[in-house]
Amino acid sequence: MSRTDRGSNRNRDRDRTQSRDRHRDGDREPAESTAGASRFDAGLERLSSGLAVPALLGAVLLAYFVVPVAVFLSRMRTVDVLGGLADPTVQDAIRTSLVTAPVSTTIATVFGVPLAYVLSRGSFRGKRLVEAVVLLPLVVPPIVGGVMLLTVVGRYTPVGGAAAALGVPLTDSRAGVVLAQTFVAAPFLVVTARAGFDGVDPQLEEAARTMGYGRLRTIRLVSLPLARNAIAAGIVLTFVRALGEFGATMMVAYTPRTMPTQIRVSFIARGIDAIVPIALALLAVAAIVVLAVQLLVGTPRRH
Structure with missing residues (x-):
């Protein structure tokens, strides 16, 4: 070949x-x-x-x-929504709610988050009783909660009388509104934040302690960041609950009127159409707050 x-x-x-x-x-x-x-x-x-x-x-x-x-x-x-919102009584109610609800939420956050951490990590005698006390405002009707507050801060009680003498009345005032809102809404923050702390692995905190971090620094750098979504959810729930609180607020501070109180007054006087403008304002404020917190904190992601 x-x-x-x-x-x-x-x-x-x-x-x-x-x-x-x-x-x-x-x-x-x-x-x-x-x-x-x-x-x-x-x-x-x-x-x-x-x-x-x-x-x-x-x-x-x-x-x-x-x-x-x-x-x-x-x-x-x-309904003439813009005309309804131009009503001075409606504007006063919106202004009162926008001032008091953030204050109530701030108070609940400052005192509620530490309480939630103690309930999550602490073990002490009487813990079950403390947990029951935290849940009490959630299970009693808000009007009953308002009556309970009146027995402590009413004008003719020692605390209420002393405050009134100092020029800071605790009923029929914005201070009274804040007291009522905080009493009813703060438990939402404590319960939700505690669930967030319960979800943080204690071994991570122990690891931070072995690196020389103190208790408070460990909470600030480890526990709070890991529980931030739950805390943010608690803040939102507390704010919208305070914003929409009616029963306890009506008992403690019928005036100045908040948005829910004004809604009740307008409904009795003029029917459903009269409450549409202020109800829309209430919904808009709540929606804006929820959206803002989601944008700032973010939402949990699945891994």
């Missing part, structure tokens, strides 16, 4: 080998693609089947929330 023939045979063998390899690769790619697609479809099927019932049940409750709000907002077309 000549050298030319041997070269031609080698070229033909190489071409046949490359052709077989291309066929094998072509057969393998669709198989791998099909297997990946089937696994993806199976995952979607498991996800759908696992969430179908909870999603359906949750949708019923969600509709129960959305429908009344949507129907109420539809009344805006027949």
